Amino acid sequence: xxxxxxxxYPILKDDTTYKKLTSDYVKVDTLGDRxxxxxxxxxxxxxxxxxxxxxxxxxxxxxxxxxxxIIDDPEATDNDRFVAHNLLQNAVVAVSGELxxxxxxxxxxxxxxKGENIYTGADDAExxxxxxxxxxxxxxxxxxxxxxxxxxxxxxxxxxxxAQIDIYAKKGSSYEFxxxxxxxxSANKTFLYQKTKSLLNEKSLEEFIRxxxxxxxxxxxxxxxxxxxxxGTSAEANLAAVKKASAGYYxxxxxxxxxxxxxxxxxxWEARVQQICQESSIGAQFGGKYLTHDVRVIRLPRxxxxxxxxxxxxxxxxxxxxGKITKDGIxxxxxxxxxxxxxxxxxxxxxxxxxxxxxxxxxxxxAELSQYPIKTRLxxxxxxxxARDIAHAKIKELLDAGQPMPEYFKNHPVYYAGxxxxxxxxxxxxxxxxxxxxxxxxxxxxxxxxxxxxxxAKGNRSKEVMNACNTYGGFYLGSIGGPAAILAKENIVSxxxxxxxxxxxxxxxxxxxxxxxxxxxxxxxxxxxxAALSH
Numbered sequence: 001x002x003x004x005x006x007x008x009y010p011i012l013k014d015d016t017t018y019k020k021l022t023s024d025y026v027k028v029d030t031l032g033d034r035x036x037x038x039x040x041x042x043x044x045x046x047x048x049x050x051x052x053x054x055x056x057x058x059x060x061x062x063x064x065x066x067x068x069x070i071i072d073d074p075e076a077t078d079n080d081r082f083v084a085h086n087l088l089q090n091a092v093v094a095v096s097g098e099l100x101x102x103x104x105x106x107x108x109x110x111x112x113x114k115g116e117n118i119y120t121g122a123d124d125a126e127x128x129x130x131x132x133x134x135x136x137x138x139x140x141x142x143x144x145x146x147x148x149x150x151x152x153x154x155x156x157x158x159x160x161x162x163a164q165i166d167i168y169a170k171k172g173s174s175y176e177f178x179x180x181x182x183x184x185x186s187a188n189k190t191f192l193y194q195k196t197k198s199l200l201n202e203k204s205l206e207e208f209i210r211x212x213x214x215x216x217x218x219x220x221x222x223x224x225x226x227x228x229x230x231x232g233t234s235a236e237a238n239l240a241a242v243k244k245a246s247a248g249y250y251x252x253x254x255x256x257x258x259x260x261x262x263x264x265x266x267x268x269w270e271a272r273v274q275q276i277c278q279e280s281s282i283g284a285q286f287g288g289k290y291l292t293h294d295v296r297v298i299r300l301p302r303x304x305x306x307x308x309x310x311x312x313x314x315x316x317x318x319x320x321x322x323g324k325i326t327k328d329g330i331x332x333x334x335x336x337x338x339x340x341x342x343x344x345x346x347x348x349x350x351x352x353x354x355x356x357x358x359x360x361x362x363x364x365x366x367a368e369l370s371q372y373p374i375k376t377r378l379x380x381x382x383x384x385x386x387a388r389d390i391a392h393a394k395i396k397e398l399l400d401a402g403q404p405m406p407e408y409f410k411n412h413p414v415y416y417a418g419x420x421x422x423x424x425x426x427x428x429x430x431x432x433x434x435x436x437x438x439x440x441x442x443x444x445x446x447x448x449x450x451x452x453x454x455x456x457a458k459g460n461r462s463k464e465v466m467n468a469c470n471t472y473g474g475f476y477l478g479s480i481g482g483p484a485a486i487l488a489k490e491n492i493v494s495x496x497x498x499x500x501x502x503x504x505x506x507x508x509x510x511x512x513x514x515x516x517x518x519x520x521x522x523x524x525x526x527x528x529x530x531a532a533l534s535h
Contacts, residue, residue, distance in 0.1 A: 004259060004260050006262060008261060008262060008263060009250065009253065009262075010262055010263075011249075012252045012253070014252070018322075018331040018332060020328075020330070020331055021046060022043075022046065023329040023330075024043070025040040025330060026039055026040070026325060026329060026330065035173065036117050036118075036119050037115070037173045037174075038119050038120075039120045039175065039325055042127070043330050044122075044127040045128070045131040045134070046330065047128075047177065047323050047325065048128040048130070048131025049131035049135050051177070051321050051332055052179060053097075053135045054332065054335050055180075055181050055319045055335070056100045056101070056105055056139065056181060057097050057100055057101060058095055058335035058336055060333075060335055060336065061336040063225075063318045064088065064091060064336055064339050064342045067084045068342040068343075068344070071088075071344055071348060072344075073289070075289055076288060076290060077283060077289065078348065078350055078351075079283060079286040079287050080283050080284045082348060082350055082377075082480075083284040083286065083290075083482075084223075084284060084290070085343075085348055086486065086517070087316050087480075087483055089486050090482060090485050091342075092340045093485040094430075094485040095338075097139075098423040098426070099420075099426075099489060100141055100142075100429075101317050101484065102183055102221075102317035102319075102485075103142060103429065104184055104185065104317075104418070104432075104434065105141035105144065105181060105430075106144065106182045106317075106319060107145065107160075107182045107183075108132040108136075108180075108181060109164045109165075109179070109180040109182055109243075110128050110163060110164070110166070110177060110179055110180075111249075112124070112166070112175065112177045113176045113177075114167055114169060115173045116169060116171055117172065118173065118174075128165055129162070129163050132160070136159060140421040140422065140429050141160065141421060142419070142421065142430075143157065143160045143505065144160060144184065144418075145160050145161060145162065156505075173327065174324060174326050175324065175326075177322060177325075178249055179322075180243070180247060180319060180321075181317075182319070184434075185219055185220040185221060185481065186220040186312075186315040186317075188219075188220065189215075189217075189219070189220040189313050190243070190310070191212065191310065191312070192238065192239055192309070193212065193309040193310075194235070194306065194307075195208075195308070196307050197304075199307055200307065206272070208309075209273055210276055213276060213280055213291075216311075216313065218282060218285045218286075218481070219435040219436065219458055220313055220435070221315040221482040222282070222283075222284050222290070222291050222315070222481075223284045223290045223292055223316065224291065224315060225246055225293055226246070226273070226311070226313050227242050227295075227296045227298065227310075227312050227314075228297050228310070228311050229245060229298045229300060229308075229310040229311075230297070230298070230299050230300065231300035231302040231308065232300045232310070233300070233302070238300065238309070238310040239310050241263070241298055242310035242311065242312040243312060245296045246313055246314040247320035248320060249320075249322075250298060251265075253298070255267055257299060261300075263298055264298070265297065270294075270295045270296060271295075274294065274295045277295065278292075282530075285478070285481060286519055315482070316481065321333045350377070351377070353376075353378050354378050354379070355381065355515075356369070356378050356380050356381065357382055358380055358384065358413060359382035360382075362411060362453055366453060366454070366474075369475050369523070369524075370473075370525075373523070374520050374522070374527045374528065374529045375520065376519065376520045377517070378477065378520065379515045379516065379517060379518075380413075380477075380513055380518055382512065383510060383511070383513075384412060384511050384512075384516075385408050385409060385413070385414045386414070386418075386509040386510070387409075387414055387415075387416070388416050388417060388438075389438055389439070390506040391499070391500055391503065391507070391508045392442045395409065395446070399445065399446075408498060408510065409450075410450040410451050410453075413454035413456055414451070414454070414456070415433065415457070415511070416433060416434045416435075416438075416455065416456070416457035417431055417432065417433050418434060419431040419495070419505060419509075420505075422495070426488065427492060427493060428488045428492040428494075428495045428511070430484035430485050430487075430488050431484055431488045432479070432481065432482060432487055433456065433457045433480075434457060436455065436457035436458060436460075436465075436478075437462065443455070444467070444468040447469070447472040453472070453474045454474065454475045454476075454477065455474070455476045455477065456477045456479055456518060457479060458478060458480070458481035460521075460530035461476055461522060461528070465522060466526055466531070469523065470526035473524040474524060475523055475524060476522035476528075477519065477520060478521040478529070479518050492511055492512070493511075493512040493514055494511065494512045495510075495511045496510050
């Protein structure tokens with residue numbers, strides 16, 4: 001057999017629209033008969049800084065158009081349209097550059113391909129990290145990176161570093177980049193399934209996908225850009241392809257395979273998986289057609305004894321942006337600067353929500369909620385307590401030591417969230433909900449002690465939470481995942497830290513809200529809107 005090699009991921013074209021940042025920092029030198037593109041590492045710093053700034057406040061035009069398509073689709077449910085409209089409104093608020101589109105401003109990830117004729121004379125990852133550092137220091141973003149001091153002791157790095165930076169070598173004289181800000185909610189919805197050849201037939205693959213789609217749930221803020229990758233020379237290669245495919249990086253792959261093992265998109269299966277997602281009726285967070293905007297199915301070569309299958313999403317905060325450096329300068333993908341053009345002239349019509357006054361004794365609020373069925377849309381007014389992972393762990397330590405449940409956890413609903421930095425002159429930074437499921441392990445014990453009787457967050461929950469609410473008379477209310485900027489601007493009146501101030505964004509806060517949108521998801525009778533998703 002003849003030797004056969006080709007680029008394993010042959011991206012056939014780049015139809016990205018770029019804007020030019022500068023012609024500075026690049027020059028062409030010669031080494032013998034070879035041209036070398038010398039890049040001042042300050043150019044890497046500039047590119048990374050601008051990329052992370054833009055991607056935190058702006059979205060791709062194609063993503064915004066898909067949100068508008070939901071509103072215009074006569075088959076979309078009212079809940080689908082409600083979520084899509086809120087996400088478009090959020091984009092309009094975020095584009096001003098003060099409130100990021102999502103409060104979880106993510107792990108900074110850089111994937112780069114460096115041409116063999118590029119010379120920087122520096123540690124490129126360090127200079128890219130400098131740019132990322134600058135953006136997180138100078139903008140109203142959140143520091144989410146937790147560094148280990150020992151096996152069990154951790155601290156917030158206070159800078160959102162370290163970033164994940166992967167630089168690959170390639171031929172040529174260009175330096176290509178994909179920047180991502182990956183929030184924890186969507187990152188946690190990345191799955192690897194180690195399968196075998198037995199999966200590779202139509203019946204088995206469809207059954208597998210119908211089952212595993214349910215693992216996505218709603219906690220990562222749909223509608224999703226879903227990626228499924230079948231095959232891979234290793235598990236790591238599979239998951240790396242999942243992340244890039246969900247970011248649209250592989251949209252221009254070929255659509256058929258060959259004997260060199262090239263990666264390709266399977267358009268037939270993309271359409272079939274999209275139909276499966278629509279038939280799931282999970283919808284854009286609260287039931288309907290739009291669990292996904294679109295689907296990418298990528299087929300890769302594999303070892304004969306292995307068939308890794310990866311699945312992942314890019315969420316409503318679709319924060320992916322490309323960049324490049326050539327002899328002509330430094331370029332960055334142009335994101336949408338006028339998202340308002342995608343809003344309809346009038347908001348989708350919905351039945352009036354139930355207005356709930358939270359500034360009453362807990363028993364009265366519970367009694368009022370008990371009158372309404374699951375799926376009821378609410379507007380909340382009054383006091384919420386904000387607490388998430390580390391605060392819950394701290395409170396559990398108090399209970400384990402025989403100390404009482406804090407009164408604030410008994411007297412007020414708890415909102416699972418962690419804010420971004422507060423812009424000057426505003427009461428709050430971006431402040432959307434975090435994934436409820438991470439707090440599931442605490443619910444039964446906390447409700448037994450009179451706390452967490454009303455919980456507010458995003459996503460589906462476990463059967464243990466349903467059982468606890470049924471036993472102790474509690475409720476879980478779902479908030480829209482994604483529109484963190486508009487919540488900060490229009491619904492959060494004041495914020496103050498009340499406990500564990502040393503935890504930074506994980507501290508316990510008390511906030512006052514007005515017309516805060518929510519749905520009854522789990523009630524005090526054992527009913528749950530997402531019962532089919534619970535494990």
